[in-house]
Amino acid sequence: MILPPATLGILGGGQLGRYFVMAAQRMGYRVVVFDPDAQSVAAKTADAHIHADWNDQNALREFATQCRAITTEFENVPATTMEFLARFTTVHPSADAVAICQHRSHEKAFLVKHGIPIAAYADIRHEDDFAQVNESHFPAILKLASSGYDGKGQQVVKSIEDANEAFIQFGRQHCVLEKMIQLDKEISVVLARSEDGDIRYYPAARNEHRNGILAVSVMPAPDVSDALMEQAKQVASQIAFDMNYVGTLAVEFFISGNQLLVNEIAPRPHNSGHTTLDICVTSQFEQQVRALCGLPLGDTTPHCTGVMLNLLGDRWFVNGSEKPQTPEWNKLLMNPKSRLHLYGKSEARIGRKMGHVTLLADQSVPLSSQVQALEALI
Template sequence: MSNVETILPGQWLGMVGGGQLARMFCYAAQRMGYKVAILDPDHFSPAGAVADKHICAAYDDTAALQQLAELCPAITTEFENVPAQSLNCLAEHSRVTPSGEAVSVVQDRIREKQFISKAGVPVVPHCVVHSMEDLLKADAALFPGILKAARFGYDGKGQARVQTKEQALEAFTNFGQVACVLESLQPLEDEISVVVARSLDGKTAIYTPSHNQHRDGILAVSTAANPCRLTPYHEQAKTAAIAIAESLNYYGVLCVEFFVLADGTLLANEIAPRPHNSGHFTIEACLSSQFEQQVRVMAGLPLGSPQDLQLSKMFNLLGDLWFDEHGHHQEPNWSALLALPGVYLHLYGKNEARKGRKMGHVTLLAPNAKQLQAKALQVAEILGFDWYE
């Protein structure tokens, strides 16, 4: 993108979406002196509570989109399921990062896998499913597998583990026979993700890969790798993430999730065209956070440094924490948690705690791995995370 005009602090930046990622974007932008307007249909959205202006309307509301575009010379989004046509509409008047075309690729698992493969990055063995017949013809080597709806899936939703073709047919029916991808279950050694920022002049800044542990399909804990002890597959993941961003002609912050097999083979799982849950450690642990990079890209500023300041680990805080074993409401022990040095609590301002709902996260910093693990065990005990070890 040539002849980029810099949008200076004091001007408006726009955000489509009002969740926690938009909220953390607001904090980063406002700290740098920008005013933020968000477009979100929820009157009580997390970002709406902190933004300078909240346009409360649907994401495809033409009048609302026009209002946002007239106010903001640059606009971004916090999630991939915003209608690509809405981003294209905004792009007629404002700088939009990422583009509607880039987002549309990621919105569909079928197009996404085709794109990643074309970029030269290996993906999980799979087949495309449009009909019952496709499943009946599926290679037996794909079982056991995971059937995933091609569109609108996140945090384990729109997915089903299937051992046999019969189970796959049942899951396909339960999904309403929408387009799907059937992926072979792999013997995973690890799951990692890489966040990369790409500026309007094509430069990139890439963060230390994170090791991710999921529970019930939702990210539970993410540990940034030691930047001084990166393995070959860490470096391979960073190279692959940059290749994907460049091939997508992507401007903004992007995360690529990878599977690591027992033999060290790296397989790309999916792309998130936005800041990512596994990148929240960057707020305290890096010179420039993923949200600051999002601001810098859309404003046409130079990228910040992704350098790590300390080792870090992040725990997600789900709504389950607000309920005891009998289902009665309780408040987590914040006093004990915040008595620990190097522990940073982020609550997202959501008005109702529900089981499985992301309510916040806590980031831990330490100068070495031994101290980080000791602190993590303390946090896990305070929060009742008996699964963590």
């Protein structure tokens, strides 16, 4: 066990890293953030910030020397960076697990290999690869195999010609062409797995995306059958087991009829797990600390249903103003059932995640009217 006041390291310095820092510091650890971005919001709360490139070996060696154990908040950290760090200190999850999750094609191949259902897809490396695609595959989504997020690097396509054009626009980089699913619902499961294989899950959350970005997440997911909720947990834990995963992991699913398909895997805490900060004794970030340090995993039972509304930068530009204006939070702050989270980002931009609100839902009132009432307060 790695006990406080040991120093822990986190790769990446966004809001997920910031919550890791806060969870670890509350438990008495020191935390160093490694992030190339000088404006890192995690670094503002951390004990130290190493502000260097992902491939800067001197800086990485310095980071590894300072940290008793290192984890990540960002799946696009080069796997070679994580391998390098693992030569000097404990690193969880493994570079191998992160390498699978950071590449859609590797991720899909991994899921297929382990018999886990996913949407039909074709690997597209060259224009020639479209020859093996059937017209019945459309409509489809062409997705860049690596470095896409929040719906970026994706294009809906209706035909092979369309797909070809999008492929050229993406600079002929490796893509996957994924059949469009008739989505009834989207859910996600966040879990934590320890080095000795113990797994604790949070109940599946139900997610609603707008423009490819998570907008609303409800935990536990309403209107999803017990059978599907259970199946989602089983699939998520199988994935964690098959990756020999250590840390907090999230699995996103599509529900189409009574079919459960895996969409993607995040080797880190997840936006849909933010409710755990307010509705559970142990948040997804504290689990990340516990799993990293070999501490017993904590309790994941929610006290109540939690609703998370993302606060995008768009809300800072509501009156068509050119300059961002901080929204008025008064009404929200006066509501006893909501908690406001802001991530400390200095500049609001359209589509940027600035914070979120958690509603502690009341069981005796329909959820949709509570969400509407909350929206009206913002």
